[in-house]
Amino acid sequence: MSNIRIKTIYNILLNLYFPLILIAGFNSVYAQTYPQLSWHVTLNEIEISPGRKIPYGTEGDSLRVNVLRFYISDITLFRNGTLLAKDSIASHLIDFANRSSLTQHLPDEQEFDSIGFVLGVDSLLQEYGIGKADLDPVNGMYWTWQTGYIHFKLEGVFYPKFSSEKEITLHLGGYQTPHQTIQQLKFACSPYHKNCLNLNLYPFINYALKSDALQIMSPCLKAVELSANLTQCIHPE
């Protein structure tokens, strides 16, 4: 009796084991072949994690990032400068508090040598109103008092060693001239690797501190400047 029971359990497990192995194997093969783009956010060499205070530079200052979210749109793959494929999803919301959003699957192309995208939400899309999924205003990335997406949102606190703390609220956006903040980026890359981009917030925050622009909540010329600076802080790893 007990022998039979053990046998049935064994059989069930065996029956489950092979399909599971197969699925897992297939999954890993699938994940490997599908090209990806992923993001790594740092303060120079130091990894940033949400809500944690970390040293800022070498002078004893520190920084805490509470919110970091931004859009990338119109991901495009190129070979020798010609367009190979376009991502079917218009915009991705990258939210530093949501691990899975830090990686995007790219179109299934094997032979590309560079990748382009827009930092922000396409202005044509904004002319037409609001979008769904990552673009649903429910995500808190749409201005409430005026029209338009917030392309890049950084909220946190800067703690200088010798003076009192400074709140950082940077909501960068604007899609109409002269306050257009959408940035075009393009990087050389390899189709066979997990393409990883490093966003180093150190030079960006340094720039914001120097230009005394720690509080931006509407489209303006400062936001345009900061957005341009932001693109200088993104590099392939």
Add this chain to the structure above:
Amino acid sequence: MMKTLLALLLLIIVMLSFTIKGPFTIPVPEGWPKPLYRSKDNTLTEERIEIGRILFYDNRLSQNNMISCASCHSSYNAFAHTDHALSHGIHDAIGNRNAPALFNLAWQTSFMWDGAIHHLDAQALSPITHPKEMNETLEHIVIKLRQDKNYRIKFMNAYGDSMITGERILKCIAQFTLTLISSDAKYDLVKKGMQQFTPQEQRGYRLYKTHCASCHTEPLFSSYTFKNNGLQPDPILNDLGHFRITQNPADSFLFKVPSLRNLEYTYPYMHDGRFKRIRDVLDHYTGLNRDLPHLSKELKPPLNLSPDQKVELISFLLTLSDKKFVFNTDYTYPKEFPYSYMNK
């Protein structure tokens, strides 16, 4: 067996044809320009418009479940808010501006007195989240409405699935407000040759064409551009108008030209609701200081109206009252929606 299946299929098809009411095109009144509303992904359908109408009257769009869009935009006042110069929102908070009438929105591309909003699909987010209006988040509204079976059924019928999202909520509200079209005033009937102006109204019409039409342009009775009509800025509100959006000093104190349709129902007037009667407005236009630095050029030449002419102009303006619009039961609160939260 086969026969019963077929019969069942037929029945389902017949039932579906009753529930799916289908696409809706914004009707364009005779002689009007084409609507300016455009959207990539907000196809108007009867079902979505109906959801928008229910949402417009649903108090759960506010944080304390007591304020709906209709609290400030009443159908009987051409969707303006009478009696309150400045809008009156949650916990009796007083806003900075007068709630404008809502009609013919499909012919506009800028919304709010200062043009802060460029697309109607995004507009509702503003009152929903405004701390002095509804003080709610879209996220929380989604949670509240997802719990409601009646909404889930409505969304199922409208979208083919019962997903209630922020995007859909906003777009349905936009759809309902797009259907608010006012084009059945006496003026419109005169234009169609179905009625005639009285001699007094006719003289008023001439005065309007000379002095007012450059900004309050026919047939919508607004150019929907940004102008300054010589109001002295209120020192407390210090409302800079269109400047807030463009940050161009030339746009200081400019406000969106409102339509002159339905004035009879939409008092008080101007962005801060400072005038209670049409007569006060005319006194403003005849008495204003023409040297004000921001005054738009259309109002630079002196404007003199005798008391009789004022009466004539008012009698013309009253031909723009659209009773059919104001009492249209397609726009009033949806009685059939079983709801304790509805704002009646």
